[in-house]
Amino acid sequence: MKIKVNGQDYEITVEPGRTLLDILRYELRLTGTKEGCGTGSCGSCTVLLDGEAVNSCLVFAIEVEGKEITTIEGLSQQGKLHPLQQAFIDEGAVQCGFCTPGVILTAKAFLDSNPHPTELEIRQAIAGNLCRCTGYDKIVRAIMSATNS
Amino acid sequence: MTSIRSIDRFEYRAPGSLDETLDILKTSGTDAKVLAGGTDLILQMKQGLIRPSLVVDVKKVPELNRLEWDEVGGLHVGAVVPLNKLATFPAILERYNILAQACSVIGSAQVRNRGTMAGNICNAAPSADSAPALLCLGAGAVVASSNGARSIDLNDFFVAPGETAIGDGELMVEIEVPTPPPHSAGCYIRHTTREEMDIAVVGVASFLTLSPQDKTLKEARIALGAVAPTPVRAHGAEAFLTGKSVTPDIIEEVAEKAAAEANPISDLRGSAEYRRELVRVLVRRTLRESCSELGLIE
Ligand SMILES: Cc1cc2nc3c(=O)[nH]c(=O)nc-3n(C[C@H](O)[C@H](O)[C@H](O)COP(=O)(O)OP(=O)(O)OC[C@H]3O[C@@H](n4cnc5c(N)ncnc54)[C@H](O)[C@@H]3O)c2cc1C
Ligand code: FES
Ligand code: FES
Numbered sequence: 001m002k003i004k005v006n007g008q009d010y011e012i013t014v015e016p017g018r019t020l021l022d023i024l025r026y027e028l029r030l031t032g033t034k035e036g037c038g039t040g041s042c043g044s045c046t047v048l049l050d051g052e053a054v055n056s057c058l059v060f061a062i063e064v065e066g067k068e069i070t071t072i073e074g075l076s077q078q079g080k081l082h083p084l085q086q087a088f089i090d091e092g093a094v095q096c097g098f099c100t101p102g103v104i105l106t107a108k109a110f111l112d113s114n115p116h117p118t119e120l121e122i123r124q125a126i127a128g129n130l131c132r133c134t135g136y137d138k139i140v141r142a143i144m145s146a147t148n149s
Numbered sequence: 150m151t152s153i154r155s156i157d158r159f160e161y162r163a164p165g166s167l168d169e170t171l172d173i174l175k176t177s178g179t180d181a182k183v184l185a186g187g188t189d190l191i192l193q194m195k196q197g198l199i200r201p202s203l204v205v206d207v208k209k210v211p212e213l214n215r216l217e218w219d220e221v222g223g224l225h226v227g228a229v230v231p232l233n234k235l236a237t238f239p240a241i242l243e244r245y246n247i248l249a250q251a252c253s254v255i256g257s258a259q260v261r262n263r264g265t266m267a268g269n270i271c272n273a274a275p276s277a278d279s280a281p282a283l284l285c286l287g288a289g290a291v292v293a294s295s296n297g298a299r300s301i302d303l304n305d306f307f308v309a310p311g312e313t314a315i316g317d318g319e320l321m322v323e324i325e326v327p328t329p330p331p332h333s334a335g336c337y338i339r340h341t342t343r344e345e346m347d348i349a350v351v352g353v354a355s356f357l358t359l360s361p362q363d364k365t366l367k368e369a370r371i372a373l374g375a376v377a378p379t380p381v382r383a384h385g386a387e388a389f390l391t392g393k394s395v396t397p398d399i400i401e402e403v404a405e406k407a408a409a410e411a412n413p414i415s416d417l418r419g420s421a422e423y424r425r426e427l428v429r430v431l432v433r434r435t436l437r438e439s440c441s442e443l444g445l446i447e
Contacts, residue, residue, distance in 0.1 A: 055260070058187055062163075
């Protein structure tokens, strides 16, 4: 099958039962996408599928034939971090970092559709992303500050 | 936490037309599964609860991607339209408030970007959030097989947990929802232990239609989720309310009757008594909200 990840075309052979998460990590070696729960509950495996946030642990790779995937590795441009990535660093919104790729991609899809959200809207938008470390306040602040930059 | 295992081998098909899909379903064994958003199906496969030999991904079938509304024909929600599209569809926002409420509480943004309303009701969990709202709105499910199409009234759709009236070789094409009558209002409220990302302990939808002349209720519908083996209507409470003019005492009595009609179980999320009490509280709240929208109470 053909799959486009971060603007690059790949041709791979996959078993129908393998998830998109599995293919990204173990075939394409894009290990920024994390597996937390494997059940759609934690959001650490979030990637963008044609621009929308999805849990890659609940998508079969074969379903995304011909579609465009963006992972955390695809956000920076010419070596420059995406404003959201920079904001997470500046606000100290990263501790262990396990949830971070998923949160940032969820936030990116959300801000693309709603560039000037309220704090409550941000909190609702990232409800599907669990973070064990930060207590969310710094994450919300980082997303807020990225809307201003 | 349920244990996750690797998925057994299966054949994957992604037909591009309705005819081709129905042909595949006609000749496939009973362990073939239809795949929409996969947020229930893939999880159940990972958990080893089901092991289909064939998975038919129907997202490319044009008829199943339909999302349309007109006054006479009502709302048509194709079986693969993701939930996130429903919560922003103008006709749903303007006329089917109760449905928008129900769809927007399902899972997370990630789940709603994949999951569908058809998948929600075909999976037939007693707690399926779209079910009470659809029952109140008088929805029907259009299903097709190689022998033709039929419409199933949602009141006859849910058979048991995980079991529906869809037969072997049948595919759900769309959900039809009639346009709500004038002077009607409804509301869906669920109780969860966490604010987001949790399955309903109890979900209640109420939907009222007013006779504007004498301010009595021409029709009252109340549907309950997670308090019986399937989503159910509270027919006794509905009958009691129909024809009455609403007072706080009547709302109280209706809530009491609905609680008595519920047949909940005790599980991790709550005891039977707790659920019954929640039915009372949520019926009262949904009725108050609908009545205030109709200008009947403050
Ligand atoms: C983290 C998480 C949170 C969730 N939270 C909620 C919640 O709050 N409330 C809630 O109600 N649900 C919740 N769910 C369950 C699920 O997301 C919903 O039920 C969703 O609407 C299912 O839709 P789907 O398209 O993903 O279905 P699928 O998984 O694709 O299918 C579900 C079932 O329906 C069958 N099916 C699908 N389409 C058809 C068709 N056209 N014809 C015949 N059969 C068909 C499939 O074979 C399968 O058995 C949650 C799930 C997850 C993973
Ligand atoms: S690993 Fe996919 S949601 Fe947790
Ligand atoms: S930073 Fe550790 S889980 Fe979020």
